[in-house]
Amino acid sequence: MSPVSAPETAPLPQIDAPQVVEVVAGFIKRQMEQTGFERLVVGLSGGVDSATVTYLAVRAVGADSVLAVRMPFRTSDPSAETDALRVVDALGCDSQRVDITPMAEPMLTLVGHGEETDVRVRRGNVLARLRMMVLYDRSAAFDALVCGTSNKTEILLGYTTQHGDMAAALQPIGDLYKSQLRAVATELGVPPQIIAKPSSADLWPGQTDEEELGATYDDLDRILYALVDRRWTAERCVAAGLDPELVRWTARRVARYEFKRQMAPVAKVSLRTPGIDHLYPRRRPGSRRRA
Amino acid sequence: MEVRVALAQVAPHLGEVAANLEVAAERVRAATAEGAELVVFPELALTGYLLSDLVPEVAMPATDPRLAAVSREAPGILVAIGFVEETAEHRYSNSAALLRDGELIGLHRKVYLPTYGMFDEGRFTRPGDRIRTTEVGEPLGRVGLSICEDFWHPSLPLLQAQDGAALLVNLAAGPARAPGSAAGLAAIAGWHKMQETYALLGTVAVAFCNRVGNEEGLTFWGGSRLIGPGGAVIAEAPLYEEALVVGSLDTDDLRMQRYQLPILADERLELTRRELDRIIAERAGLEPPAEAAAEG
Numbered sequence A: 001m002s003p004v005s006a007p008e009t010a011p012l013p014q015i016d017a018p019q020v021v022e023v024v025a026g027f028i029k030r031q032m033e034q035t036g037f038e039r040l041v042v043g044l045s046g047g048v049d050s051a052t053v054t055y056l057a058v059r060a061v062g063a064d065s066v067l068a069v070r071m072p073f074r075t076s077d078p079s080a081e082t083d084a085l086r087v088v089d090a091l092g093c094d095s096q097r098v099d100i101t102p103m104a105e106p107m108l109t110l111v112g113h114g115e116e117t118d119v120r121v122r123r124g125n126v127l128a129r130l131r132m133m134v135l136y137d138r139s140a141a142f143d144a145l146v147c148g149t150s151n152k153t154e155i156l157l158g159y160t161t162q163h164g165d166m167a168a169a170l171q172p173i174g175d176l177y178k179s180q181l182r183a184v185a186t187e188l189g190v191p192p193q194i195i196a197k198p199s200s201a202d203l204w205p206g207q208t209d210e211e212e213l214g215a216t217y218d219d220l221d222r223i224l225y226a227l228v229d230r231r232w233t234a235e236r237c238v239a240a241g242l243d244p245e246l247v248r249w250t251a252r253r254v255a256r257y258e259f260k261r262q263m264a265p266v267a268k269v270s271l272r273t274p275g276i277d278h279l280y281p282r283r284r285p286g287s288r289r290r291a
Numbered sequence B: 001m002e003v004r005v006a007l008a009q010v011a012p013h014l015g016e017v018a019a020n021l022e023v024a025a026e027r028v029r030a031a032t033a034e035g036a037e038l039v040v041f042p043e044l045a046l047t048g049y050l051l052s053d054l055v056p057e058v059a060m061p062a063t064d065p066r067l068a069a070v071s072r073e074a075p076g077i078l079v080a081i082g083f084v085e086e087t088a089e090h091r092y093s094n095s096a097a098l099l100r101d102g103e104l105i106g107l108h109r110k111v112y113l114p115t116y117g118m119f120d121e122g123r124f125t126r127p128g129d130r131i132r133t134t135e136v137g138e139p140l141g142r143v144g145l146s147i148c149e150d151f152w153h154p155s156l157p158l159l160q161a162q163d164g165a166a167l168l169v170n171l172a173a174g175p176a177r178a179p180g181s182a183a184g185l186a187a188i189a190g191w192h193k194m195q196e197t198y199a200l201l202g203t204v205a206v207a208f209c210n211r212v213g214n215e216e217g218l219t220f221w222g223g224s225r226l227i228g229p230g231g232a233v234i235a236e237a238p239l240y241e242e243a244l245v246v247g248s249l250d251t252d253d254l255r256m257q258r259y260q261l262p263i264l265a266d267e268r269l270e271l272t273r274r275e276l277d278r279i280i281a282e283r284a285g286l287e288p289p290a291e292a293a294a295e296g
Helices: A017-035 A048-061 A078-091 A101-111 A117-141 A152-157 A178-188 A192-196 A209-213 A217-229 A234-239 A244-256 B017-033 B052-058 B065-072 B148-152 B155-162 B186-202 B251-260 B269-283 B290-295
Strands: A039-043 A066-070 A094-097 A144-146 B002-009 B038-040 B078-086 B092-100 B103-109 B134-137 B141-147 B165-172 B205-210 B212-215 B218-221 B225-227 B233-236 B243-250
Touching: A017 A048, A017 A144, A017 A178, A017 B212, A017 B218, A039 A048, A039 A117, A048 A066, A048 A078, A048 A178, A048 A192, A066 A078, A066 A117, A078 A094, A078 A192, A101 A117, A117 A144, A152 A178, A152 A217, A152 A244, A178 A192, A178 A217, A209 A217, A217 A234, A217 A244, A234 A244, B002 B017, B002 B205, B002 B225, B017 B038, B017 B065, B017 B078, B017 B243, B038 B165, B038 B205, B052 B078, B065 B078, B065 B092, B065 B103, B078 B103, B078 B141, B078 B165, B092 B134, B092 B141, B103 B134, B103 B141, B141 B148, B141 B155, B148 B155, B148 B165, B148 B186, B155 B165, B155 B186, B165 B186, B186 B205, B186 B225, B225 B243, B233 B243, B243 B251
Parallel strands: A039 A066, A039 A144, A066 A094, B002 B038, B038 B078, B141 B165, B165 B205
Antiparallel strands: B002 B243, B078 B092, B092 B103, B134 B141, B205 B225, B212 B218, B225 B233
8 A cells, every 4th residue: 555545444335326226126026027926015114124125115016016014012112103104105005004912922921021131132033023924924815925124234233033024035125234225215215204213123112223233323334344345354444443342343243143144054964955056046947936 | 331230138037948049039030120230149148147056957059959040030140149058078168159040150158157256157167268259251250259257358358359350249147236336336337448448459349248137136237238449339228128229330440440559460469478478387387488588
């Protein structure tokens, strides 16, 4: 590096929002063609991720082919559902409300109560997995695929529930960081109040992502973009002005939660093993639901 | 003299050879109706891209009558199209056929199989080992076929230019990625620079046909282009959508460009070869060839 060059900075990832909307809407549309499904089910919380996915789904397959499912629990913030209904009204898609409280309570009794982090996380996982069950049932009833709403930031941090919010037939925003997602949401016309409000998994009252994670999404995205997309070392991140402790914590989480991003390993015994050397694209001749 | 070139920017159906053959025949008819004399299809247009273990299921010999049939209904028209080739020895290649009147007149096997990052081609197909051009008759003379990643290695297009190609034909399956700026995808910007640079440095025309459509999580970006010798864009297809664009190359442009900028004729091939021989020997830890050493 030349001695006169300015100190390196770690920017937020940029995005060409109109082009990304075209790519992702096209992706959804062609996934439908290739699987033989015409409809999508989205779990719509009223947050920016699920609102953006609902807009993208409607752009790809039309409002008549999208079912937005609201799945509040008794402690859910009522304003979230108000925001979800704003999306439904704006798009004109079908929507259903399934209160998960009655099905959650017996399982939560088994988990128990408590303010300890592990109990709260276990309770949160129960809610996320129940929502998955509702979505998969609704998808069968609506003859649809379940459309995922996980973004790149939470996938990389493992800030997700395995077999819960990560369960889906396709993940349209899984390669978009939270900070990029806001630009895409704006491009799609998602209501500004949804884009502006603090993100929350809403698994317990008052929860916000940034408070739980202990950092802002912008700070996390700067670090993840440097570590993952640009393959910077932790030392280089720190030299560029990123917080050393947060860099370490982020790198650790990315490694720690690798398992959530992959299928469970299969013990190889035979000559040809699913996932190891029996390798096919998911959508191929014969894979369509109806021939 | 003018040569009309059509770029058939299609979205192949993964693994569905019969369906892709039908699409190809239809595009050849449509391009012929537009006066095209050469119709270029993308890489693996007959099979789709992310084949993995489908490779042996979709492969065909270069002499397969189904392949030849793509050009049979369009007398005199050249067709360049990508497919999976299986030789008599069961060697599988990502190949491009140049067809006319139902005959195979040229064949290129992808030399550089990207096997890094998002790409895994070297796991399922074997690399080609020839970089050649094909005589197609007046007014074009010779054309050089290459496939996608081959273009990321400047030796290949520039060798074909030295071998007499007036037109470089690149068949591609380029996935959209790297939204590194607020103004588009870095992958596309890189391709544009390359095409224009080869046209300029090789004083050749470039026909680039990139597929569209979606496989797994990949979106292929299209944006096929016809570029004149010197680097001017003559025709360009849209991003992400199927299209058939036709443009005219004027062989007089090539003639004047090569008079004005005689870099191709000035190339010191023997010098290049001597230095290459030396570098190859040094890398292998061998004595440089006497000829190169004498020069030094």
